[in-house]
Amino acid sequence: MAFDPSATSLAGTGAAYQEHPAPAALRGAFGQLWQSQLDADASGSITVLPDGCVDILWRNGVLFAVGPDRVAAHPQLAPGAQVLGARFQPGQAQAALGISLADMLGQAIPLAELKGRWAKDVADAVGDAPPHRRMQRLATLLHPHMGQPTDDLAARRAKALFRGLAEGSSIDALAEHLDLHPRSLRRLSQQQFGYGAKTLQRILRLQRFLRGCRSDATLAMAARAADAGYADQAHLSRDARELAGMTATALWLQWTR
Numbered sequence: 001m002a003f004d005p006s007a008t009s010l011a012g013t014g015a016a017y018q019e020h021p022a023p024a025a026l027r028g029a030f031g032q033l034w035q036s037q038l039d040a041d042a043s044g045s046i047t048v049l050p051d052g053c054v055d056i057l058w059r060n061g062v063l064f065a066v067g068p069d070r071v072a073a074h075p076q077l078a079p080g081a082q083v084l085g086a087r088f089q090p091g092q093a094q095a096a097l098g099i100s101l102a103d104m105l106g107q108a109i110p111l112a113e114l115k116g117r118w119a120k121d122v123a124d125a126v127g128d129a130p131p132h133r134r135m136q137r138l139a140t141l142l143h144p145h146m147g148q149p150t151d152d153l154a155a156r157r158a159k160a161l162f163r164g165l166a167e168g169s170s171i172d173a174l175a176e177h178l179d180l181h182p183r184s185l186r187r188l189s190q191q192q193f194g195y196g197a198k199t200l201q202r203i204l205r206l207q208r209f210l211r212g213c214r215s216d217a218t219l220a221m222a223a224r225a226a227d228a229g230y231a232d233q234a235h236l237s238r239d240a241r242e243l244a245g246m247t248a249t250a251l252w253l254q255w256t257r
Contacts, residue, residue, distance in 0.1 A: 010254040011036070011048040022086065023139055028149030029096060030142070032087045035135050040080040048073045049210075049244055050203045052162060052193055054093035054101065056111065056146070058084040058138055063111040063123040065097055067104025068194035070203075072244050075108075082131055084138050091158030091192055095150040101194035118145055158192035161185070165204045168229045171197050205229050206243050209236065213252050221248060 011017070016037050022030040031053075050069040057064045059081070066085075077083065094101055097114055111119035122141045129137045149155075157178050164174045174197075175185045189197040209228035212219070219227070225236035225248075233248075240248040 009042070009046055010251075011046050013255060013257065025143050026086070026139060026147045027089075028151075029089060029092045029147050030086045031089045033135060033139060034085045034087065036083045036085075037131075038077055038079060038081045038083075042077075042079050046075050046077055047245070048075065049206070051207055052090070052200050052203050054088045054097075054104070056086045056088075056142065057108065058123060058126050058134070061123055061127040063119050063126075064108040065093075065099075065104065065111050065114060066108045067106065068101055069106050070195060070199060071242065073106065082134070084126070084135055086138065086142055089149070089159065090162035091155035092150055094192055095152075095155065096146050100191060102190050105194045115145070154188065154192065157188055161189060161197065162193070162200070162204070165197070165201045166208065168205075168208065171201060202239055203243065206239055209248075210251070210255050213256050217256065221252070224252070 012019075016039065017034065018036075019032050019034040021027070022033050026033075048069070049072050052068060054068060055066045057066050059077070088096065097104075099109075099114060111123075122138070122145075125141060126134050126138050157180070160178060161174055164177070165171075169177075171182070171185065175182050178185065180188065186196045189195065189200055193200050205228055209224060209230070212224055212227050221236070222233045225233045228236070230236040230239070236248050240246060240251050244251050246254075
């Protein structure tokens with residue numbers, strides 16, 4: 001069956017989705033905590049856009065480590081489902097999980113497979129809490145085991161690479177700034193983000209387009225494309241199709257509704 005973008009909800013939009021900065025105790029390792037509560041009559045069809053990030057996710061009483069995606073993912077959730085997430089800071093996931101992110105591409109791995117009994121105990125404890133208390137409990141229980149940030153050279157370089165590409169810097173300029181040969185930069189990106197710097201650049205450019213859609217609703221699509229760093233509107237259209245599975249206009253309308 002062909003993917004129908006009109007029959008899915010875009011993750012990160014709507015009143016059912018809430019995002020907060022991670023509390024101070026987790027902030028070195030995690031950037032945001034988020035939660036999504038589906039309506040009881042929701043279809044459960046969700047589109048999750050690639051963002052270059054890795055999340056710890058609680059769903060259906062289980063904790064998962066959700067790896068990076070090259071293109072949009074389409075998980076199916078039960079109507080009324082509650083989903084909680086903790087998003088790693090760039091450069092922190094690989095060390096915390098002890099697995100190459102290239103081996104996690106497009107996967108949601110039960111965290112117990114990586115962290116054993118601790119992960120199952122945390123998942124059970126979160127599920128035992130009232131729904132409105134689960135996010136706080138997840139944050140509290142993550143702290144002693146996964147809340148200590150890694151501050152080695154690779155993590156610092158990964159953070160600088162992510163930030164630079166998110167802001168529109170070129171790969172060559174970042175390689176020079178980080179004192180890395182382009183091949184070394186590619187290896188760093190594959191280790192820390194699961195794919196090479198060019199793929200990460202495409203993903204973060206689309207995310208920059210989405211941020212621009214919310215900041216100024218009056219711009220024409222061609223201007224939005226230029227502001228995000230696309231060569232032209234056709235370039236944006238190709239990337240929207242390939243990464244999100246929908247037209248740039250459909251993406252814009254869903255993201256801002």
